[in-house]
Structure formats: C-alpha cells, structure tokens
C-alpha cells in the first residue's frame with residue numbers, strides 16, 4: 001500500500017481495528033499498527049453485545065465472528081453466597097436481546113475476536129492493518145515509518 005495514509009491508528013486492539021474498519025469503509029486511507037506481531041492470548045473479554053454486533057453486521061464481520069464464537073449463552077446470577085441458590089438469574093446473550101436488536105450477543109474469546117477483526121481489515125483494499133513491532137515515531141512531525 002502507499003506509504004501515506006490519512007489516519008494512522010496506534011494499537012490494533014478491538015477499538016483500533018473497529019475504528020479502522022469503519023474509516024476504511026468510508027473511503028479514508030487508514031492504517032492500524034500494533035507493537036505486537038500476534039494477538040495476545042491472555043484471557044480477556046468474552047462477550048460482544050448485541051448492539052455491537054449490529055455494527056459488525058454492517059461491516060460484514062458478524063458471520064465470521066459467530067463462526068469463531070464459543071458455544072456458551074452467558075447469564076448472570078445474584079446469590080448471597082456461591083453455595084446458595086440464585087435469587088435472580090437472567091441470560092444476557094444469545095437471543096435475549098431480540099426485543100431491542102435484530103442481532104444476538106456473541107460469546108467469543110477476545111483473541112479470536114481480534115483475529116477475525118484483523119483478518120477483515122487486512123482484506124480491505126488497500127489492506128489497512130500492519131502488525132509491526134518495529135514502528136518508530138517522529139516527535140517533530142506526525143509521521144511514523146517502519147524501521148529499515
């Protein structure tokens with residue numbers, strides 16, 4: 001891709017990549033770079049809310065995200081102690097949100113979610129994601145270049 005972009009996003013986590021996807025689909029030349037060359041496999045989030053799935057559906061990401069999801073319908077329970085029965089319980093994912101959204105909440109491990117997002121961003125033309133550990137920042141001007 002061209003060396004020049006309109007927007008350079010430092011950090012290709014969920015926020016950075018989703019922002020890049022939205023900008024790329026608006027025709028903005030955008031590049032998301034990350035200091036990590038592979039996504040972190042440390043356990044982090046597991047849930048994508050139905051309203052977030054609406055955005056991901058518009059971006060064409062929903063199907064792949066659902067394909068990589070975990071077969072779990074999340075629920076929360078209120079108990080006075082772990083040994084006591086729940087005073088209140090409710091499912092928070094799956095079809096629970098059908099009253100307010102055409103989409104479902106999805107349970108997906110964050111590393112799988114990030115992998116799906118990055119794959120979609122890399123498939124945009126021009127590709128808009130670079131996993132580059134060797135980026136250097138210029139303090140004088142708003143530019144960044146890969147280390148040679």
Ligand SMILES: Cc1cc2nc3c(=O)[nH]c(=O)nc-3n(C[C@H](O)[C@H](O)[C@H](O)COP(=O)(O)OP(=O)(O)OC[C@H]3O[C@@H](n4cnc5c(N)ncnc54)[C@H](O)[C@@H]3O)c2cc1C
Nearest residue numbers: 010011012013014015016033034035036043044045046047
């Ligand atoms: C243990 C744990 C459990 C969690 N559980 C949940 C949960 O159940 N539900 C939930 O909704 N959320 C959960 N979270 C929070 C969730 O992980 C974050 O909200 C989410 O990762 C934020 O995404 P982000 O893109 O804003 O930031 P990050 O995921 O932190 O992404 C930032 C990216 O920027 C990169 N980066 C940083 N500095 C630079 C730099 N100088 N140059 C280039 N790249 C850089 C990093 O490598 C990283 O890839 C959990 C977090 C942790 C730690």
